Amino acid sequence: MLSRGEKNLLGNIFRREGIKELSLETTERISRETGLSLRAVEYFALENGVIPRKYARNIGSFTLAGQKKLLASKVMIVGLGGLGGYVLEELCRAGVGEIVGVDGDAFEETNLNRQLLATVKNLGQKKANKARKRAAEINQAVVVSSFVSKVENLPETAWQGVELVFDCLDNIESRLYLEEKTKNLGVPLVHGAIGGWYGQVGIVWPGSNLLTKIYQERKKGIEQVLGNPPFTPAVAASLMVALGINCLLGTLEKENVFYFFDLKNLEFEKINL
């Protein structure tokens, strides 16, 4: 992420100022002084044992090396509705360095019951644009690009460098497309789906074809009848982010399992597929 010259430049500043902990203000100032990105300054800090204060409460759960790995990671979120809004929020706060957000839709009134990014003021606006603004409110070091597009119509360049994809879609047809696409790219897919009080999450390792197995030719799930209440997407999204971060950190066992949860009875089922 940093050239030797950039490291020397930052090293001199950190030494001169005796920086032991990095505040937002200091990060911004050093970024201005050096012309380097906020992300680069944070990355350098972590590499040298200095914790950016905004990540202080991540440490303990993530090591400094882990936090640095997250900051260097690039992921894609496909779908920025119920699941995607929360996934974006948590990835930004976790400090995942580069996020590509994809959604062709605009906010509607029916989104207000559950979608974190949906507000009265936002109605009619594109979800992908709002996602970029929200990310900037939380963590300006994170580089966010957004595509107002269906996943099927994304330009090839959008996928460049993406090492993990979050399936936050709301329809089975596009999910199957995404499984095929990530298989061809050789990139793991963090799947999440919800319906009523129920949901499922899991990692689709390239070539495992778990979604094809589960959905087959099916067009609809139980959400068509049960709707999507406020709490289910938040739970599913948090499970997805936990799985995804574990995957990025390389600490996740590579097995073909799904987790099915039932919030009505507070049950959690591990399924081997």
Place this chain on the structure above:
Amino acid sequence: MKIEIRLFATFREGRFKKDVWELPEGTKVIDVLNRLGIKPEEIAILLVNGLDAEPDHVLKDGDYISLFPPVGGG
């Protein structure tokens, strides 16, 4: 032989969460589905003893079946 049936989410409605049935030898999963009134196409995940299985799977004493409906929302 005794077979345990575990239903999840919407499959429990009007049925049960868990039940043990006494069934004749040679019973297949599809026979159980017919008696439950659940069509194979309504099922996303069908497990016998926690492992992926097909409706024509022949059951043996002590097996347990788990059935999950599809969820696709986001």
